[in-house]
Amino acid sequence: MKKAAGYQSISVPDHRLDEFFQVVQWAFVGEWLLEDRQDYVDALPTERARGLEVEDPDRGEVGQIAAVHASFGTEMTTPGGRRVPTAGLSWLSVHPAHRRRGLMSAMMKDHFRRCRERGEAVSALYAMEAAIYARFGYGMGAQTVKAEIPRGAKMWPVEGADDLTVRLERADFDAHDELVSGLQARLTRPGTVINPVGSGRNARFTDPVGNRKGMEMWRLAIVEDKGEPVGYAFFRRRADSSIGIHDGVCQVREFGALTPAASQRLWQTLTDFDLVETTYTENLATDDPLLYQLVDARGARSKVIDNLWVRVLDxxxxxxxxxxxxxxxxxxxxxxxxxxxxxxxxxxxxxxxxxxxxxxxxxxxxxxxxxxxxxxxxxxxxxxxxxxxxxxxxxxxxxxxxxxxxxxxxxxxxxxxxxx
Incomplete structure (x- = not known):
């Protein structure tokens, strides 16, 4: 039988989202908590949720969803601070019982066609397995530095950093969406993916219990210059100790800063919490200001891995x-x-x-x-x-x-x- 034959492409309606998520759990090896369901629904661009459904009994149970994907409609910043219409591809999953049947290729074909019809000139994704996507025309468009920064790491002084103030709050979509998306839209670094439109807009605020691994809920650090936000970071912590020595950790996810001073003030805060010995981050550009502001750059143990994969469609x-x-x-x-x-x-x-x-x-x-x-x-x-x-x-x-x-x-x- 020809590859991908026996399956049909469908848009996944809201009443079938549990089937969508079942495929994702099988593909990404995990069991989600029932209490986390709404977080995943909130993080999914439901109007752009797609799937492949079995239509031939020789391929499995007719009507079963065998593979899924979705994409965020957005823009991406390009060199010079310009923007290009972009599809942020995500949730790409094939049920393990249906692998090696060309379903990934069929979904990519479906994705590319629909992107071009919408005028999206580029598709971008984060790769769970980097070797998969080059065969579909994706290239590693950006790299990132993963770093472990010790508490109280010394930094070369930056003028104005000490004059800035910091607010620390629990991250909340209703309270912080406009603030975060507003700052995000002002970042000029190429590869910056602007807050998406439509459903899934609050994906960055979702916080499934099953993903916390003993850490607190997402917090938000907001750097202000005379009351005007100039930087932000999502972070969470976990306290730990052994024999009276506190060696907790802080995890930093998404962050952005508009000025050198805001960047330094932000990291001064994120690397100096009580009961926290090490701050981890995976989203440093290879020339991020922090890497130059640290007095002992080698002390921030780091490695470079792939960040964003990009696919030119037009x-x-x-x-x-x-x-x-x-x-x-x-x-x-x-x-x-x-x-x-x-x-x-x-x-x-x-x-x-x-x-x-x-x-x-x-x-x-x-x-x-x-x-x-x-x-x-x-x-x-x-x-x-x-x-x-x-x-x-x-x-x-x-x-x-x-x-x-x-x-x-x-x-x-x-x-x-x-x-x-």
Missing amino acids: VKSALESREYFHDCDVTISITDKHVPENAGEWRIVVRDGDAEVTKADGSVPDLSMDIKHLSTVYLGGTSVEALTAAGLVREHTAGQARELAVAMLSPVAPLANWDF
Whole structure:
């Protein structure tokens, strides 16, 4: 039987959400608490919940949902502080009884088609398993630093940090959504995913008991400059001690700061709680201000892992939705087996920061690459020349890899600080 045959794509209605979540639990290996159900419903963009339903008895019980996915309708910040219409893909799950039947490929095809119909030029996701998504054209668009910061870590002084005040409150959607989303919208780092529209908007505030692992509910640190919010962070703590030594932990999830002083004041607070010995975070950009403000950067034990995976779905729209930092005139040849409209030759002419991108089929290309490599360099965190040196991008005209690399590289490293 042909792969994915015997299944049909459906939109998952509200009355079938429990079936949706059952597939997710099977795929991600876990048993959710009944009391946490509403948190998961609140975190799901229900109007964009999709599934594959069994329609052939040879594939299983007819009517059973075998695979699911959903996506957030949003925008993502691109180099230069511009934005591109983006689909934040999430909840992607295949029931283990239905694996190896092409269901993942079928869902990706469904996702890509619907994104393009909505005018979303880019799809972005966090990868539970990094090796899966490159075959669908995703590239590692951003990296993140995971760090363990000791209590009271010394920092080089930043002017104005001591003049800022901090409020600490329990995170609450009704009380804090506008504050957080307002600050988020003012962040200019490439890869920043803006608060989504529609259902699932309060995903960052959901707090399932089963995920806390003995920690308190999410708290919110709000840094203010004369009453005006200039920084925020979601955090939670767990006190612990052994033989009279307090070695509790603080976990920092999403955070953002508008100024160097706000960043320092925020981290001074997050790394100096009573009964807490170590503060953990997974959302530091590779050039985050904290990494330079710490006197002993090595003392913050860290490692770099992948952050956001990006997939260009509309070459022209995506490339014209960002700023460039060097004039160039380069023709690239793209292969894309999942979105044929992207395949072929494209001419990129950059003048004064803006790109004009036109289809140039039949032209002799300066560079050749797969769509996953264009997706990798899209946010400016990876150089086209680096991929050329790795043998992943082919250079046909000497020097053109560097020309495009200099044009596309971002002055600051990309990062998505909101884990959707």
